[in-house]
Amino acid sequence: MKNEYVPFPSKIKEVIKHTNLEYTFRMEFNGEVKPGQFFEISIPKYGEAPISVSGIGDGLVDFTIRRVGKVTDEVFENYVGDTLLIRGPYGNGFDIENFKGKEVVIIGGGTGVSPMRGVIQHFAANPKDAVSTTLIAGFKSPEDVLFKADFEEWAKTINVIKTVDAAPEGYEGPVGMVTKYIPDLKFENPKNAVFICVGPPIMIKFTIQEIKKLGIEDEQIWTSYERKMCCGIGKCGHCKMDDKYVCLDGPVFNYTEAKELFD
Amino acid sequence: MGYQLAKDKMESIFKKLQETHDIYAPVVKKGDGTFSEVDVVRYDKVTSLDEIEWNKKSDYSFKEALLSINETLFYFTEDETTVPKGPTKDLLIFLRACDMHALKRLDQIYLDNKFGDFYYQRVRARAKFCLMGCSKSCESGYCVSMGTNKADNYDLYLKLDGDKAFVDAKNEDFVTVFEGETKQDVTPDYVTENKEKVTIPKNLSKATKDNPIWEEYGSRCIGCGRCNFVCPTCTCFTMQDIFYKDNPKVGERRRVWASCQIDGYSEIAGGFEFRKKQADRMRFKVMHKHYDFEKRFGYSMCVGCGRCDDVCPEYISHAAILNRLAKEEG
Numbered sequence: 001m002k003n004e005y006v007p008f009p010s011k012i013k014e015v016i017k018h019t020n021l022e023y024t025f026r027m028e029f030n031g032e033v034k035p036g037q038f039f040e041i042s043i044p045k046y047g048e049a050p051i052s053v054s055g056i057g058d059g060l061v062d063f064t065i066r067r068v069g070k071v072t073d074e075v076f077e078n079y080v081g082d083t084l085l086i087r088g089p090y091g092n093g094f095d096i097e098n099f100k101g102k103e104v105v106i107i108g109g110g111t112g113v114s115p116m117r118g119v120i121q122h123f124a125a126n127p128k129d130a131v132s133t134t135l136i137a138g139f140k141s142p143e144d145v146l147f148k149a150d151f152e153e154w155a156k157t158i159n160v161i162k163t164v165d166a167a168p169e170g171y172e173g174p175v176g177m178v179t180k181y182i183p184d185l186k187f188e189n190p191k192n193a194v195f196i197c198v199g200p201p202i203m204i205k206f207t208i209q210e211i212k213k214l215g216i217e218d219e220q221i222w223t224s225y226e227r228k229m230c231c232g233i234g235k236c237g238h239c240k241m242d243d244k245y246v247c248l249d250g251p252v253f254n255y256t257e258a259k260e261l262f263d
Numbered sequence: 264m265g266y267q268l269a270k271d272k273m274e275s276i277f278k279k280l281q282e283t284h285d286i287y288a289p290v291v292k293k294g295d296g297t298f299s300e301v302d303v304v305r306y307d308k309v310t311s312l313d314e315i316e317w318n319k320k321s322d323y324s325f326k327e328a329l330l331s332i333n334e335t336l337f338y339f340t341e342d343e344t345t346v347p348k349g350p351t352k353d354l355l356i357f358l359r360a361c362d363m364h365a366l367k368r369l370d371q372i373y374l375d376n377k378f379g380d381f382y383y384q385r386v387r388a389r390a391k392f393c394l395m396g397c398s399k400s401c402e403s404g405y406c407v408s409m410g411t412n413k414a415d416n417y418d419l420y421l422k423l424d425g426d427k428a429f430v431d432a433k434n435e436d437f438v439t440v441f442e443g444e445t446k447q448d449v450t451p452d453y454v455t456e457n458k459e460k461v462t463i464p465k466n467l468s469k470a471t472k473d474n475p476i477w478e479e480y481g482s483r484c485i486g487c488g489r490c491n492f493v494c495p496t497c498t499c500f501t502m503q504d505i506f507y508k509d510n511p512k513v514g515e516r517r518r519v520w521a522s523c524q525i526d527g528y529s530e531i532a533g534g535f536e537f538r539k540k541q542a543d544r545m546r547f548k549v550m551h552k553h554y555d556f557e558k559r560f561g562y563s564m565c566v567g568c569g570r571c572d573d574v575c576p577e578y579i580s581h582a583a584i585l586n587r588l589a590k591e592e593g
Contacts, residue, residue: 003381005336005516006344044339045506045514049532069532083342201535228531230502230518233378237499237521238528242469243555248377262469263529263537263547 004233007042007085013060018146021067022111023076024054027084029061034093035118036224036252039063040232042085043074050229052251053089054114055121061089064114064146090232091251094119094196094222096129102194103187104130107178107207108137109199113146115224115251116198124154131188133158138178138203140165178203182210190214195221208255221255265449266430266441273421273428274312276440280355281310284391287328288357289321290314296322297576306356315357317423320401324495324570325358326369329386332492333503333519336382340513349385355419357393360453361406361568363414365495366392368556368564372498391418391434396452403569405582406454408461411566413453420451459569461582462589467554471592472546480584481542483577488522490548490571490581496564499523523548549584 014026038052041063049071055062065072075084096119104123108116123133135154139145141164151162161181163174174181178199187193193216197207204223211221227239227246239246241261244253253261268276280286288309296303304321306328337344358366373383394417406412418434431449432438491497499521506514521528524544529537538544556564565581572580 001379001381001384003346004378005381006346009342042516044516045504045511047502047504047516066533068534072532085342085344226531227537228529230500230521233380234376235373235378235380235498236501236518237523238501240551240555243559245376260469262472263543 004087005231007040007048007087009083010086011083018064018148019144022064022144022146024062024064024147025075025084026055026057026060026062027086028059029086030059031089033061033089034095035122036093036115037089037091038115038229038232038247038251039086039088039090040229041065041071041075042087043071044085046071046074048230050090050232050247052115052224053093054117056118062117064111064117066111088232090229090247092249094224094252096122098222099123099194099196100129102130102192103189104133105185105193105195106133106135107182107195107197107199108135109178109203109207110139110144111146112199112203112224113137116196117147117150119196120150120154120158124157127157131192134161134185135159136161136163136178136181138163138165138199142167142171142173177206179206179210182207183213185214187214190216193220196223197221198224218256218259219254223253223255223258224251225253225258225261226251264432264438264441265447266432266444267447267449268428268430268441268444270312270423270426270428272444273423273430277312278310280440284353284355285350286310286355286357287325288315289319291316291319312423317395320359320404320568320570320573322570322574323493324365324568325356325362326365326495326497328354328356329369329390330383330498330520333517334382335515335517336502338513338515339504349382350389352389354386354390355393356390357395357421359395359397359568360414360451361404361409361411361566362495363392363394363417364409364411364566365568368496368566369498371560391436393417393419393421394451396420396422397454398452400454400457401569403459403572403582405457405459405461405567405569407457407567408459408463409563409565409567412455412457414451417451420449422449422452457567459572459582461567461585463563464553464585464588464592466593467550467588468592471550471554471588474588474591476584476587476591477542477546480545480579481540483579484524484541484545485577486524486526486541486544487576488525489574489576490579491522491524492520493570493574495568495570496552496566497522499528501528523551545579549581549588552581553585553588 011028016024054064230236234248373380420431500518501521552565
């Protein structure tokens with residue numbers, strides 16, 4: 001039996017600094033991986049943290065890490081020219097096939113954009129795979145915006161609304177919560193729309209309320225849940241919601257399933 | 264195959280078995296209980312039949328023999344990791360019918376919830392189980408209500424009665440050990456009635472989480488987590504990294520038993536906690552034991568051993584909660 005708990009070393013190829021709190025680590029990885037899946041990233045002495053894949057390249061995976069806990073703090077301090085111990089990928093991830101040929105709306109809050117970045121990249125690179133693609137991304141302030149260079153690139157092929165909750169006077173971009181932009185969405189055929197929505201629990205709640213006002217059915221909505229995960233393989237129990245293990249059965253859920261789950 | 268033999272002969276067989284087995288059984292730990300001069304019955308390695316506590320139910324379950332409270336997963340030396348060696352002998356674990364049923368639950372999570380667990384699997388593969396019958400019910404158990412009062416998937420059954428021993432050997436390894444002893448049909452003792460009777464709530468659902476019962480019990484619970492640690496079916500753990508003081512480059516990653524009743528269990532990086540209130544944690548535990556585990560795997564998780572009721576410092580009774588839920592939720 002394979003020992004899933006033992007991590008393997010992975011070289012850090014590049015570090016992209018988005019903000020003081022959020023960096024993307026481009027790491028060496030050869031193997032199958034889907035957007036929305038996650039890895040357990042280790043720093044000996046500090047522990048492990050589940051981090052979702054924010055980009056997939058040839059022999060590479062990206063992890064966009066927010067400095068919020070003791071493991072991630074340590075990743076920030078000790079990355080230079082180094083390796084990290086990782087294991088994974090775990091979880092189901094997003095299935096691009098579910099979104100092809102649809103009117104795709106992707107709504108992300110903060111680091112919630114990370115797990116969806118692979119999906120956004122797919123439709124930005126292959127805009128004809130969808131009838132239309134709209135990205136609504138919300139960040140706390142202009143300083144908190146992630147993937148700045150990506151947004152410019154994506155805007156060339158898909159509709160992009162990059163908004164901030166609040167901004168200093170003179171800021172020229174859109175200001176307001178992501179929910180502000182949902183009522184204005186127009187569809188050729190609302191029945192063919194599909195929504196992907198990832199962010200903090202409170203943002204998901206209000207975003208889905210707005211989406212439902214457009215007459216969208218539950219099965220047209222997808223989300224990804226963030227929970228504590230010590231093992232990633234359905235053993236440690238921390239991520240269980242109802243009869244689902246978020247690490248095994250998620251983190252990506254169709255809303256028909258997600259709405260029934262409770263902590 | 265059943266046998267009757269003299270206890271002395273059984274004792275010498277017991278000694279011989281130790282050449283190839285580490286034997287774990289409930290033993291009385293004098294004065295090691297929660298309060299001063301109070302004993303506790305826990306699992307430990309034994310070398311003689313007389314060390315085994317045959318009458319009292321163990322306060323902690325047999326799971327300690329399979330899963331340590333903290334278990335080293337691997338050692339770090341800078342970038343290298345080394346996995347500690349597994350058991351060198353087979354294990355023979357003495358347990359009762361309720362715990363034999365709990366074993367099925369441990370196997371479910373550790374061997375059959377999509378991934379297998381390397382550490383559990385390697386000890387489980389070498390573990391054999393000796394059933395201790397129950398000639399009378401313990402005070403707090405409700406195994407009859409849970410249908411866990413009888414077990415027949417044991418490797419060995421052993422009963423001592425005065426200077427006689429009665430054995431039923433199912434595992435081939437043990438059949439040869441008893442060759443030449445007087446054959447006799449031996450059926451394990453089991454209880455058919457408990458003092459504690461539980462009506463299993465059959466209609467639990469998502470709506471059950473709104474029952475005011477959780478606030479009521481939550482206000483009594485102090486979140487000590489003892490119910491989880493004595494439970495033979497609780498399997499949760501948390502990762503913990505340890506570094507040695509004399510050489511900070513060397514250390515180990517451990518997993519330690521976790522409790523869903525204790526702060527931090529559902530807390531994610533950044534500090535958000537999905538279940539902050541004791542009431543929610545109590546509901547999470549009870550619903551897992553009697554609702555969502557069954558929804559996922561097809562049978563109830565709780566085996567009705569009653570240990571959580573025995574250990575609770577606030578006298579919260581899991582059995583009473585179930586009876587109230589059965590009444591209120593149907």
